Amino acid sequence: NAGVTQTPKFQVLKTGQSMTLQCAQDMNHEYMSWYRQDPGMGLRLIHYSVGAGITDQGEVPNGYNVSRSTTEDFPLRLLSAAPSQTSVYFCASREGNYNEQFFGPGTRLTVL
Amino acid sequence: EDKVVQSPLSLVVHEGDTVTLNCSYEVTNFRSLLWYKQEKKAPTFLFMLTSSGIEKKSGRLSSILDKKELFSILNITATQTGDSAIYLCAVERHNQGGKLIFGQGTELSVKP
Numbered sequence: 001n002a003g004v005t006q007t008p009k010f011q012v013l014k015t016g017q018s019m020t021l022q023c024a025q026d027m028n029h030e031y032m033s034w035y036r037q038d039p040g041m042g043l044r045l046i047h048y049s050v051g052a053g054i055t056d057q058g059e060v061p062n063g064y065n066v067s068r069s070t071t072e073d074f075p076l077r078l079l080s081a082a083p084s085q086t087s088v089y090f091c092a093s094r095e096g097n098y099n100e101q102f103f104g105p106g107t108r109l110t111v112l
Numbered sequence: 113e114d115k116v117v118q119s120p121l122s123l124v125v126h127e128g129d130t131v132t133l134n135c136s137y138e139v140t141n142f143r144s145l146l147w148y149k150q151e152k153k154a155p156t157f158l159f160m161l162t163s164s165g166i167e168k169k170s171g172r173l174s175s176i177l178d179k180k181e182l183f184s185i186l187n188i189t190a191t192q193t194g195d196s197a198i199y200l201c202a203v204e205r206h207n208q209g210g211k212l213i214f215g216q217g218t219e220l221s222v223k224p
Contacts, residue, residue, distance in 0.1 A: 031210040040121065042200060042217045043155070048210040058211065090154060097209030098144060098162075103154035 004104035013081040021076040023091030031094040032074040036087040118215035135201035136183040148200040
């Protein structure tokens with residue numbers, strides 16, 4: 001199993017550009033989540049999904065969209081990048097409630 | 113508002129020391145608390161705690177939960193330089209496994 005994979009590893013955008021961060025898992029997990037990590041702030045939940053076709057907002061959803069058309073994939077879209085979105089983004093998946101959550105390797109995004 | 117607070121935010125010790133990291137929480141409908149270790153990449157799972165007073169151990173690491181006083185501690189004995197990392201705790205509510213709430217993290221540095 002590859003586990004949770006994310007692409008790209010690094011990305012630099014200009015303000016106003018859009019892009020999609022890719023996340024995939026091959027463990028048939030129902031739950032998938034996107035977090036951002038900024039210095040001194042731990043992990044903050046952006047959006048999450050409890051199954052294909054079901055998504056919901058986390059703590060910091062503004063400026064981001066998600067969709068979940070398959071169990072395996074959970075892309076995160078930045079509609080119009082802003083410098084405040086400079087961060088490290090982690091995707092995670094989980095089999096269900098009360099289980100370990102597995103994280104992808106992260107994407108480091110810089111918005112100029 | 114749900115809240116997870118870790119202390120201290122950073123800690124510097126020498127090899128061989130014992131450290132105690134704290135995680136307190138105020139969360140409605142609490143179900144479990146999870147500890148993760150993060151070494152410059154994705155967080156890796158350490159423990160999940162659901163019951164008060166039952167210690168979980170893995171080598172030199174151990175953790176316990178107090179559901180009455182709403183906190184958990186993570187102990188590391190005989191620290192090594194490889195223990196240097198950010199330690200994150202997260203809380204899960206019943207039937208909301210897609211929505212972990214993380215604390216800010218404790219950055220531990222172990223000097224030789």
